Amino acid sequence: MKIYIGAPRGFCAGVVRAIDLVEIALERFGTPVYVKHQIVHNSHVVDSLEAKGAITVEDVDDIPEGSKVVFSAHGSPPEDFAKAEARGLDVIDATCPLVTKVHNEAIRYDGEDRRIILVGHRGHQEVKGTMGQTGMHLVDDREEMNLPDWDDDTPVAVLTQTTLSVDDTKRSIDDIQNKFSNAIIRNDLCYATTNRQSAVKEITDKIDVMLVIGAPNSSNCNRLREVAEAQDVPAYLLNGLDELRPEWLEGAENVGITSGASTPEYLVQQVIDALEPDEVIEVEVAKEDITFVLPKELRD
């Protein structure tokens, strides 16, 4: 068996920064440190931080007054910060800077009297955080197209969730542009999302099946699976080696493997080792050397 492995894959700069922030908080302030929402969408990462003393909660109201809390990489609505202030919490904000950029765009275009359309997935934590910034209309590419019934010449700004499918997002943006003549398009898909999907597209003509290592609630992992399926390659999302099903690989001589932005690399290596391939070929479409700085008060 040959394995074709996508590159880049795995952790992005925003995930590395968020995990670092929880670890630094634990070292510096001791336990417990609360984390609002899974710090990143991967249960292995969450479990390992919880083993060190982190406590993950969904609601700020569940955190004891005066505690330290890290807000997750996906971003949070202003009401969560207000609740934290009311409870006297010390907030360390692990929102990815590329998500903060989308928040700032929303505030800026709202201030310029543009109506805002967000292309994103209803209920996803990042979408909750972005939609909390100001009023906006959500277009979800998994639902029937529901463009707002504003006049066609309404000044509009179009923002996107960072972890969507490149191709599906382009279709949604095309539809929006066809209706609104005065639309500013801010395609906010992040570099990590784009690169991991490009790597999958580069592999799919070489393989019989694609394995995406990552969590079922990870948006970018699900999009990687869909990208492979869109190229008519059967694709499966597994959270780790224990979820690998032998029947997926029946008759497969060439297997593709990748992982999402919140998946630790050791989970990928465990799957590769278990398959005992004759050859592992890395297919690299881009180099990534992006890092994000930590908040000033937590540096050194």
Ligand code: SF4
């Ligand atoms: S996937 Fe993109 S937006 Fe999300 S944390 Fe990583 S770099 Fe930031």
